[in-house]
Amino acid sequence: SQQGEEDPQALSIQEGENATMNCSYKTSINNLQWYRQNSGRGLVHLILIRSNEREKHSGRLRVTLDTSKKSSSLLITASRAADTASYFCATLNAGGTSYGKLTFGQGTILTVHP
Amino acid sequence: DVKVTQSSRYLVKRTGEKVFLECVQDMDHENMFWYRQDPGLGLRLIYFSYDVKMKEKGDIPEGYSVSREKKERFSLILESASTNQTSMYLCASTERQTQYFGPGTRLLVL
Numbered sequence: 001s002q003q004g005e006e007d008p009q010a011l012s013i014q015e016g017e018n019a020t021m022n023c024s025y026k027t028s029i030n031n032l033q034w035y036r037q038n039s040g041r042g043l044v045h046l047i048l049i050r051s052n053e054r055e056k057h058s059g060r061l062r063v064t065l066d067t068s069k070k071s072s073s074l075l076i077t078a079s080r081a082a083d084t085a086s087y088f089c090a091t092l093n094a095g096g097t098s099y100g101k102l103t104f105g106q107g108t109i110l111t112v113h114p
Numbered sequence: 115d116v117k118v119t120q121s122s123r124y125l126v127k128r129t130g131e132k133v134f135l136e137c138v139q140d141m142d143h144e145n146m147f148w149y150r151q152d153p154g155l156g157l158r159l160i161y162f163s164y165d166v167k168m169k170e171k172g173d174i175p176e177g178y179s180v181s182r183e184k185k186e187r188f189s190l191i192l193e194s195a196s197t198n199q200t201s202m203y204l205c206a207s208t209e210r211q212t213q214y215f216g217p218g219t220r221l222l223v224l
Contacts, residue, residue, distance in 0.1 A: 030211075031211060033211075033212065035213075035215075040202075040218070040220070041217055041218060042118070042204055042206075042215035042216050042217045042218050043157075043204070043206075043213070043215045044215070045212045045213065045214070048211070048212060088156070088157070090213075092211055099144075099145045099162060099164040099170075099208075100145045100208035100209075100210075100211050100213065101145075101147070101159065101162060101172075102213060104149075104156050104157040105156060106154065106155065106156035107156055
């Protein structure tokens with residue numbers, strides 16, 4: 001079963017606005033990652049935040065992690081039409097030998113209108 | 115740059131056929147994964163491999179098998195394709211916990 005649950009399922013905004021997507025998970029994690037998928041293509045890694053980090057930035061992306069609430073959010077600032085894609089959170093569970101096995105959420109479909 | 119390639123972008127097969135999906139990575143990664151992606155269900159792990167000839171079942175292995183004879187190549191096999199295996203199949207390899215994905219194979223089973 002999918003550990004990550006994303007909210008909202010779909011988000012539609014105008015270019016220049018900020019987009020916020022949320023992810024909740026159930027078990028203890030080693031890290032949480034966000035991926036992007038353009039229509040009909042493979043996923044591309046965006047950013048990784050470790051369980052002992054609270055916030056991380058990469059360009060126009062800002063990720064927060066609240067391990068007490070088992071939740072994360074991805075903020076895309078000053079969105080562009082090219083940001084239109086599906087966004088997935090993925091968790092690497094804590095403990096054991098995981099071989100890098102991630103558990104993916106169902107994704108948020110972001111549409112940015114020009 | 116890491117490159118993960120998949121043998122086909124689109125594939126149409128008939129029910130009962132044996133189907134091979136191939137994935138190749140060029141970064142000497144130890145771990146490789148096969149997922150299927152369906153609307154509303156996200157990515158579900160079928161099988162993964164952590165070394166040559168080593169494999170483990172994921173969440174939905176039924177109806178699938180895998181082969182990893184060389185480190186760079188990880189094959190997904192549908193022994194007898196069925197219509198409920200129509201899906202998008204994604205391969206990934208990983209090092210240091212970040213996964214690198216191929217472009218995907220959209221499989222239609224008629």
